Amino acid sequence: MGPRCLATPLASETHTCVQTVYLPVSISPGEQVPQSFSNPPVRSWLEFFLCPSGSSLVRLVGVWRGLRSWRRQQTGATVAPPAAMAAVYSGIHLKLKSPQTPWEDKLKLARFAWISSQCLLPNKEQVLLDWCTHALWGWYNQKVEFSQGVLEGLWCYLDDLLHSRKLHSLLKKGKTISLRLNMAQLLLDRLQECARVGSKSLVCVSTILSVCQGILSSPVLSSVFTTKYELMVDLLAKLCSLACCELQQPLLTETVMTESVTCQDEVTTGCPQTEPATNLDSLDTPPDHPELDTNKSPSKPNEKLHSSSLFEVLLQVLSCYLSVQRQQANPNRVFTMVTNQLIQLLVLLRHLLTSGEYAHLRLRQQLCKDIRVKIDSILQVALFASEHMTSYKEELLPSKEDSGKRGPGGAKGPLKPVSAVLSKLSAQGYCEPPLHYSVKSNTLSLLFKFFVESYGKGKGEREEEQRMLCFYFLTRLVPALDLGLEGHSFSPSKIDQPVSVSPGQKSPPASLCSPESWSLALLAVESLLSQALSANIYNVAADRIRHREVQLNFYRALGQTLFNQAQPSIPAWYRCLKVLLSLNHLILEPDLDQLLSSAWVNSECMEARVQRARQLMVCSLLQTYSKLRQLPHLFSELLSVLCQPALEELRPPLLSEGVSASLRSCLLDTPPSQGLEICSLVLESMRRYIFPDLVKEEKEAERMEIDGGGGDDEGEKREVKVYQERQDSSLKLFSLSQLLHAVLFSLRTLDNASPLPLVRQSQALMKEMQQVVKELLQLLSTEEKPVKTNVSSVQKTPKKGKKNSEKVLESKTGALWEQKTQEATLLLRYTWVEVDTLFDIHCSKYTSLDSAQMAAVSETKDKALSAASVLTHIESLISGGILPARLHPSPSCSPMSCLLLKLLTLQQMKKVLFSSTSLCDPGTAVVLNRAAQFILAELKLDVSLDEEQVWDGQIGSVNASSFFVAHWHLVTSNLPLIAPYLRGEDMGCIANVLVKSLLSRQTDGGKDWPPSCLTVSLISSQLLQSPVLPELPSLFSATVCSLTHRINGVLRVAQAPKVCATLTKFPEEGIDASQSLSKLVKKETIVEDILTSSKTGEVFVSLTDTQTKELMNLLQILTNLNSDGMNSEDLSSIFLVLLFMLTSTSSQSDHVAVDRPDSGGDVLFLVKLLRLLTCLVESRYFQSVLKLIHGGTLLQAAVSSLLWHSNSGRLRATCSPDWLDLIKAVQEFIRSVVQLIINRNSSVRLNLDQFASFLTSKETASRQNAAPSSAAVSGKPDPGASMLSVHLVLASLTSFAEAVNSNLGRNKTIDQTLTQMLTRATASLGPAVESVLKPQSVSEAVVQPVSILGQAFVVEVVTVMLHCELSSLSVEDQNDGEDTKITLSHVTLYQGFCQQILREISSTLRPRDFLVSSLHFLSAFYKAVERTNGKREKEQGEEEKGGKELDELYIQILQNVNRLLTAPWLSSNDVSELEPAVQELLCHLVEKSTTSQFNLLLLMIREGLDVGKLRAGNYREVLSAVTIIKLLSCCQLPESCSKALWFIAPQIISAMVFLVRSSSQDASLTLPFIVPTVTSMTSLLRQGEGLITNPHHVILVLGALQSVSLDHLTPLAYHSVFLAVHEALFAIIQCHPQVRKGTREGGGATDKLQHSQIPHYICSTRISQDQYNINISPRYGFQVSSSNVSFFPP
Secondary structure, three states, X not given: OOOEEEEEEEEEEOOOOEEEEEEEEEEOOOOOOOOOOXXXXXXXXXXXXXXXXXXXXXXXXXXXXXXXXXXXXXXXXOOOOHHHHHHHHHHHHHHHHOOOOOHHHHHHHHHHHHHOOOOOOOOHHHHHHHHHHHHHHHHHOOOOOOOHHHHHHHHHHHHHHHOOHHHXXXXXXXXXOOOOOHHHHHHHHHXXXXXXXXXXXXXOHHHHHHHXXXXXXXXOOOHHHHOOHHHHHHHHHHHHHHHHHHHHOHHHHHHHHHHHHHHHHHHHHHOOOHHHXXXXXXXXXXXXXXXXXXXXXXXXXXXXXXXXXXXXXXXXXXXXXXXXHHOOOXXXXXXXXXXXXXXXXXXXXXXXXXXXXOHHHXXXXXXXXXXXXXXXXXXXXXXXXXHHHHHHHHHHOOOOOOOOOOOOOOOOOOOOHHHHHHHHHHOOOOOOHHHHHHHHHHHHHHHHHHHHHHHOOOOXXXXXXXXXXXXXHHHHHOHHHOOOOOOOOOOHHXXXXXXXXXXXXXXXXXXXXXXXXXXXHHHHHHHHHHHHHHHOOXXXXXXXHHOOOHHHHHHHHHHHHHHHOOOOOOHHHHHHHHHHHHHOHHHHHHHHHHXXXXXXXXXXXXXXXXXXXXXXXXXXXXXXXXXXXXXHHHHHHHHHHHOOOOOHHHOOOOOOHHHHHHHHHHHHOOOHHHHHHHHHHHHHHHHHHHHHHHHHHHHHHHHHHHHOOOOOHHHHHHHHHHHHHHHHHHHHHHHHHHHHHHHHHHOOOOOOOOOHHHHHHHHHHHHHHHHHHHHHHHHHHHOHHHHXXXXXXXXXXXXXXXXXXXXXXXXXXXXXXXXXXXXXXXXXXHHXXXXXXXXXXXXXXXXXXXXXXXXXXXXXXXXXXXXXXXXXXXXXXXXXXXXXXXXXXXXOOOHHHHHHHHHHHHHHHHXXXXXXXXXXXXXXXXXXXXXXXXXXXXXXXOOOOOOOOOEOOOHHHOOOOOHHHHHHHHHHHOHHHHHHHOOHHHHHHHHXXXXXXXXXXXXXXXXXOOOOOEOHHHHHHHHHHOOOHHHOHHHXXXXXXXXXXXXXXXXXXXXXXXOOHHHHOOOOOOOOOOOOHHXXXXXXXXXXXXHHHHHHOOOOEEEOXXXXXXXXXXXXXXXXXXXXXXXXXXXXXXXXXXXXXXXXXXXXXHHOOOOOOOOHHHHHHHHHHHHHHHHHHOOOOXXXXXXXXXXXXXXXXXXXXXXXXXXXXXXXXXXXXXXXXXXXXXXXXXXXXXXXXXXXXXXXXXXXXXXXXXXXXXXXXXXXXXXXXHHHHHOOOOHXXXXXXXXXXXXXXXXXXXXXXXXXXXXXXXXXXXXXXXXXXXXXXXXXXXXXOOOOOOOOOOOOHHHHHOHHHHHHHHHHHHHHHHHXXXXXXXXXXXXXXXXXXOHHHHHHHHHHHHHHOOOOOOOHHHHHHHHHHHHXXXXXXXXXXXXXXXXXXXXXHHHHHHHHHHHHHHHHHHHHHOOOOOOHHHHHHHHHHHHHHHHHHHHOOOHHHXXXXXXXXXXXXXXXXXXXXXXXXXXXXXXXXXXXXXXXXXXXXXXXXXXXXXXXXXXXXXXXXXXXOOHHHHHHHXXXXXXXXXXXXXXXXXXOOOHHHHHHHHXXXXXXXXXXXOHHHHHHHHHHHHHHHHHXXXXXXXXXXXXXXXXXXXXXXXXXXXXXOOOOOEOOOOOOOOOOOHHHOOOOOOOOOEOOOO
């Protein structure tokens, strides 16, 4: 063995470069390290390589770091001579090849040789790759031996090499590096080991997958697979198999994951070079040559890492394979390889990914989708290439010479792609048996989709041929689903076709009989048929003319299979039939009766999904035959099915809601004669099939009774059978009656334009229907005697217990058939009456067949007799004379008959009211009263509304559980008709049901029923909101009385701390709801109790939380009522009760605990109560209340009681929003009452003075200072409760002053009174506000009154003070007629407020309500200062001082408004909310502004319209100027200012146009800047109508609109841009018509102007010829300008 030649790297590192010095060393194996290498790091380095077996990883790292630190101290080293380099190269290479070198050392040396940039080796990357792959190949071929740790280390080393960034950078530079060809087979073998179930791989799976990923990530390295197509196929098959194992076996996956974790642990312990390699690489690799990038995330779970890496590698392999497959020149070879090796694995993998089997692996959904897309591409490209079309044609299409036989083929026969694919799919063994059928069924529909996409899009003459090719492919796919279609000879090419099943499969699998397999098969058939329908491969005419109806025969055979093996419990079965019907109705025409029977009439499954599918199929059936104008034929078959012998009670409802709606729409599109024909068919079926059975059974029963076969068991069985058959016939009769009702109610009514044959046909139908009803009534009347005899015989001759039970069954059966026959008869009678009356009203050619009218017209000719006959018929309906006495219906026994009798009675009432002669009869009113009460009967309160009953609106579905809903719907929908004939008790009953149902709806919150379902509470809610209820005074009054009684009932049962006269006189429960409260309790008594409670603060009623909620629900119902519909009596009663609740009730918790945790419920109760009181005050008849209690007293009582509530601590724990709602409710109430007092103009001074005296009295002020209840407990006043009282008093004074101020100017007398009230109110408001602005005492310093009351509220109060003071001074000034000096009483307060607002309004984030109220105050204050200074100007010596003060205020306001609009904490919505207030302020500023003041505003606008600010990102400053321009254009300006504004308006427009064009490049500015700017330009164009005379300035706006980008906008932004641009265009067209004229006449000039360059700055243009001097001090932020204001560049 030669000497060891080592290269000793000594690195001198700087910041960015490494200088390497090589010291060649030649040492024999046995020698010691020379002493010349006395440096410890160098010596350790050499010893490490001479004695590697004793080294460790830690030692290696230490040696390496030692060399680095030692080298930093060395200087003057020289580079090794070239002669020594050869020794270095040969040393590394020989050491790697040497069999004497331990494999552990070889692996270490190879790793350090790779990561070290100091170790140079010719073609180092290729040498190391070859060495590693050769070592692995040798170990697996048993040519070399090393440990398991070395094997895993070699795989990890290879993985690191393949993922090294240095390797990939070299490959990108074009360096030739390749892998050994045997590496591909080596990887395939390892993947096969990993995929084998139960085997334990020697190397962890993650490493193998990472190596595959590294190879395929580079085109150069992946050539080891891509150069040979078979290898790529094998690789894809192995990975698909591995992925399927992972997806199918979670337990196996966990085992593999555990092994992976173990492998990684073993690598860490047994292969110490694996992990440190990365660390050393990161330490010693230069920054521009990064090495190893394993892309591993140690923080993720190993299971997720392994699964995700497997499927990511799979996706990479699929992409690589797809590109290789597309490069293959032989498509037959690709087809063979995919069919033989890949198709089974690919379809299985796709099925597993589609069915969501990857949930336990936590795979990304997008990753699974990408894999499915790649699989689809592979299958479609490989199996259905354009080159294979000939093969498919040869196999599928019939031979032209003999359509029954295939033409002769070659020696080997043509390629049969369909048989090959289907045989592979039908073969067993490639997946688990439970999955086999589902995989196959899903794949068949997928293959048909690919086939249609590839071959079904021909054009011209080839189109029909390719569609037939798709059809024949379909005929091969459907039998593969094992539906039993193999025996049908529907295709000429079917003879001698091989069955596409595996050799061992002779019959359909046994599992096909299970519902699961049938479900899968039907889903596949549905998918196949739907694709055939959407691809339009079935041309009915071409199939009949040229193809001998081969498609029709196939689809018929499929339909017969579906009927022969019907699956009505599977939704897909109905969908298959629906698609067949859509293909051609002739497919199912021969089996139409079976379709109607199995899929509609006799379908017993009531599952929701099945019902939806069945309903869609039936609706499609009706629509199809309606378009074909064959509805009578369809109904003829339907009637034959309905009349077939069957157990009718097991059938589902014939007409569901969806089917009924579809039938209505179809009948409207059908000719009326066909609708009448359908009705005739129904009546004919009744006569032919139903009536004979009923009569025959009747005769049979009589014969059995005469024979007296009592003791014979056979006779008893025969008797039971007779009654069961009769029951079945009655049920069929009811179904037919229901069908006839639906059809007749869906037809168009006759009118005067109807043709005479149609009228005659209708009259004949009505006559026949009337005869049927008579026969049925006669049948029911003749059954009375036999039934009674039957029952008596049963009772007389009981022999055995069994026979007794049978007899009872017979009697019940008899009662059931009579009940159903009666319901059918009444339904037919009601339908006949409705239709007959409707025809008679709308068609003069039609003659009614009503017996009463016929008698009146034909015989007596006496109209009075006709009216009497109608009344007699009503009497018979009410008394039940129309039916036998034993069959008189009731809601419990026969609810439908009961409802139908009410409907018939209602119809007769309509006839009486329609006839003028009937109303003249004195007995008519009595009969109508009885009829109305009969309709209302059974509407009792004992019906439980806790569990709401539901009704679908179909008359045939009325039963005991839904009768109450149907009855309530009947009553409420006909209230205008029956209400005049009801008694007060009846109205009370309706009102009670209405209120009770509404309360139950509020308690339950209203369940989400389907839209078509009706409930009692829903009907009541609709009645309450309808305009019908206020038009029924008696019912409205009864409803109000019912609510009043319920409120009284809650107050009566509540705890009463003190005896109250009102409570003692409240009525007990059970009082009639229609009885007014005034008859039970004197209203004066309630008023006395209200006044007593408001004066003393005594509480008469203490409410619990439950009682409070109950009262709130009642108040909500009262709120929904229209108060104008109340009469004066009801209004006064309910108002006094509500006022009593406000003044005399309290929460029970107030007396239990002082510290109540939450009083939000009390405040909400008071808010709702006050809002309702306000609504009642504004009603029409409220003046009746003022006769009982004066307006001033009413206001005093309400406010006083609220003060008592706040002082008692009841409202102390209220949250701020609820408290503010209460304050607003109090203010609205006070405004309404004050407005009413002034409008009445009766005792105005007395009432207002009483309330003003109360608010300004010392007693009220003393009640603000402390809370009595809390002071009594703690001994200290409650500052929180005191603040609430102050808040209430301030709010009351403010609203009182506002209401009075708004009514000034009526006449001098009232103005004098109102002025006195304003003076008193403002005099009290001033000290109150000043006391609020500072803590009242040292002990209350912690209480911040303004924060409690809210800054916005205090500002609003001061604003109202200022308005009222100005108004009162103005009135006094007008009355005096002299220009006296105006002096404000609280000028110091106003000035302080103004300065505080100017400091705070734009300084930091403020609430929006505070900003709005502040802007309102500034408007009022500026107006006040303007007026006071205006008066001073007439006084000598004060003109100059007043002008400067006004100018300073003007500048301050402008500056702060500008800062506010540019504040970053204001959103676009906030700015929009502030615009009205800002516009009001601007209007006051410019209303009387001087030229110098207006110049300041224009200068501020000029500075804002600077594109430089926009480019700097300060778009808010520009937006502020744009907003001010928009608002300023809408203000009323003085003449000089208006001229100035519109003189420079063209320059302003030009500036904004340029701003829009500049900002359109930034999409983020579209919504916040471009839209407001366009809106501002639109405002200028609208207000400048007739003022902007030059059309060219207007045309500039069009250019700006064209530059607005509409790309990549959200829907909200797009909508805003669209509206802004639309409004701008409309403003141009509407306000500037000269633009259109100029555009038509001078288009060239216009185009030139539109495309001209707009300057970056606004052109210098003088405003006007007048001089506008700006003489403002620079300390206010404006520079002193020249005498002319001009827009010029700064």
